[in-house]
Structures are given as structure tokens and as C-alpha cells.
Amino acid sequence: MGMESKFIWMNGEMVPFEKATIHMLTPALHYGAAVFEGIRAYNTDKGPAVFRLKEHIERLLDSARVLGFREFPWTVDQVSEAIRETVRVNGFKDCYIRPLMYLDGGGWNLNVDSGKPSLAIAVWEWNNYLGDEALEKGIRANISSFTRHHPNVMMTKAKISGNYANSILAKTESQRLGFEEAIMLDPQGYIAECTGENLFVVRHGKIITPSTAPVLEGITRHSIHTIAQDLGYRILEQPISRDQLYIADEVFVCGTAAECIGLSEIDFRKIGDGKSGRITREIQNVYHDAIRGKIKKYEGWCDYLE
Numbered sequence: 001m002g003m004e005s006k007f008i009w010m011n012g013e014m015v016p017f018e019k020a021t022i023h024m025l026t027p028a029l030h031y032g033a034a035v036f037e038g039i040r041a042y043n044t045d046k047g048p049a050v051f052r053l054k055e056h057i058e059r060l061l062d063s064a065r066v067l068g069f070r071e072f073p074w075t076v077d078q079v080s081e082a083i084r085e086t087v088r089v090n091g092f093k094d095c096y097i098r099p100l101m102y103l104d105g106g107g108w109n110l111n112v113d114s115g116k117p118s119l120a121i122a123v124w125e126w127n128n129y130l131g132d133e134a135l136e137k138g139i140r141a142n143i144s145s146f147t148r149h150h151p152n153v154m155m156t157k158a159k160i161s162g163n164y165a166n167s168i169l170a171k172t173e174s175q176r177l178g179f180e181e182a183i184m185l186d187p188q189g190y191i192a193e194c195t196g197e198n199l200f201v202v203r204h205g206k207i208i209t210p211s212t213a214p215v216l217e218g219i220t221r222h223s224i225h226t227i228a229q230d231l232g233y234r235i236l237e238q239p240i241s242r243d244q245l246y247i248a249d250e251v252f253v254c255g256t257a258a259e260c261i262g263l264s265e266i267d268f269r270k271i272g273d274g275k276s277g278r279i280t281r282e283i284q285n286v287y288h289d290a291i292r293g294k295i296k297k298y299e300g301w302c303d304y305l306e
């Protein structure tokens with residue numbers, strides 16, 4: 001994956017890619033004391049547009065608040081303009097956007113108050129996270145041997161960098177076992193989420209998803225919820241057991257990076273007919289049109305750059 005670009009925005013400056021470095025003694029690097037977002041911009045008939053930009057920035061600032069930062073040097077509008085400018089100066093149309101707010105200059109006593117937050121924004125061209133074929137064929141997943149965070153151990157509403165050690169453990173194990181993605185259970189043993197996606201189950205025409213209590217409040221989850229409801233499906237938020245996945249008609253996962261992808265197999269058990277199911281494909285198609293500004297009622301989700 002090529003991650004090069006011309007410039008990375010750092011604390012208000014456009015820094016050439018090769019010079020966008022930080023010191024080895026930055027505390028965020030040692031303790032995971034940073035928060036981040038994963039955002040995408042898509043090319044549309046009206047030029048590039050960032051998808052659900054405001055919601056992502058609000059979540060970034062919420063994550064910072066959860067980590068304990070008390071003062072942010074930037075407002076939602078300033079971060080929004082910085083992101084838009086970073087995409088523009090790099091000349092990308094379809095790209096991934098990674099803002100990172102990290103503990104800088106202090107923090108060695110494990111107290112965020114002794115440091116200050118720095119903000120950097122990188123962008124790179126990135127297409128399918130899980131590959132082109134996955135759209136129709138779906139992907140194979142396993143139930144991870146690693147449990148998702150207890151909400152009182154790591155804060156599951158926040159995209160805190162240190163939280164992602166849990167995702168790295170699960171994803172590495174899953175891929176070494178020959179699967180493409182890991183599904184994690186919550187501390188009570190119910191389905192939580194994947195390493196970077198929320199999960200939905202389709203059974204008897206109804207769509208079920210875990211409540212947001214133990215998981216990240218995915219912005220794609222919200223978009224998919226809205227789309228599915230507009231298509232006339234009933235969506236229930238309730239605990240889902242591991243065996244409910246095995247007997248589901250369809251299971252799909254969604255996130256900014258993965259978009260909306262069906263699961264063809266879980267723990268060596270075929271789901272439905274072993275490829276992306278009908279309802280998954282229907283929702284996936286609408287989602288793909290929505291992100292490219294092709295559906296009037298969802299155009300408010302697209303933040304056009306021009």
C-alpha cells in the first residue's frame with residue numbers, strides 16, 4: 001500500500017511528506033496516548049467529497065476528551081478546514097484521511113496534563129481494504145480468542161491508539177489462522193465487533209446488531225442503519241450470541257475502511273449460501289452510491305471540496 005503524499009498537515013503547517021517526522025521520545029509512541037480517525041474522501045460528479053466529515057471530527061474530539069485532554073487548540077471548523085486543505089493540496093480524489101492527535105512534550109509521568117496535544121493529518125490513496133473480490137464473495141472470519149475491551153478497562157467509544165493493541169492481537173491471530181477478519185466477543189461473551197468494523201446479522205428478514213454499549217459507535221454503522229431503515233428493514237439492537245452467527249441467513253460488517261462487506265464463512269461454517277447475501281448486497285449497493293453523492297437524500301453526508 002503506497003502511503004505517499006506531497007504534504008502532511010502538522011500543527012497548522014503543510015510539511016513535505018519526507019519531513020513529517022516526530023521524535024523517538026514522543027510519549028504517544030511509548031504509551032499509545034493518541035487518538036485518531038479514519039475518514040474517506042470519494043470522487044463524485046461534483047469533485048471530491050469527504051464522507052461524513054463533521055461526524056468524524058466530532059468523534060475525534062470526543063475521543064480526546066475521553067482520553068483526558070482538557071483543552072484542544074482546534075475547533076471542529078478548524079480541523080474540518082485543515083482536512084479539506086490537506087486533501088486539496090495533495091490533489092487526491094479518492095483517498096483515506098488519518099488525523100492523529102497525540103500527546104507531545106511531556107506525559108512521562110503517565111498524566112496527560114503534563115503534555116499537550118499535537119495534531120497531524122495525513123492522506124493517501126487507498127481503495128478496497130479487503131480487496132475487490134470481497135464485495136460479492138464476502139470474506140472468511142473467525143471468533144477471536146481475544147476478548148474485546150471491557151468498557152471500564154479501555155474506553156470503547158474512543159479511538160485511542162493504545163486500544164488498537166487489542167485489534168492487532170486479534171487480526172494477527174486471525175490472518176495467521178488463514179481467515180481475513182476476526183470477530184471479538186464482549187466480556188459477557190456476546191458478539192461485540194471486528195478489529196475495525198461493526199457487525200450486523202440478518203435472520204428471517206430482520207437485521208440485528210449489538211448495542212453500542214461495548215463497541216465503537218461506528219459512523220458507517222449509523223449510515224447503514226439509516227439506509228437499511230429507508231429500504232424498509234426492521235433493525236433491532238440486542239445481544240447476539242456466537243451460535244446466532246452460525247445460523248444467520250447473512251452476516252455483514254461495516255466500517256470506513258472496509259465499507260460494507262458480507263461474511264461468507266465464520267469458524268469454518270458457511271453463512272447462508274456462502275457469499276454476500278441478497279440484503280447485504282442491496283445495502284452495499286446503496287452505500288456505494290451514497291458515498292459518491294449519487295443519492296439525493298444522503299447528499300448531506302458528502303462534504304464537497306470544491
Ligand SMILES: Cc1ncc(COP(=O)(O)O)c(C=O)c1O
Nearest residue numbers: 196197198216218219220255256
Ligand atoms: C473497533 C472499530 N469498530 C468499528 C469501526 C467502524 O467505525 P467507522 O464506521 O466509524 O469507521 C472501527 C473503525 O473505525 C473500529 O476501529
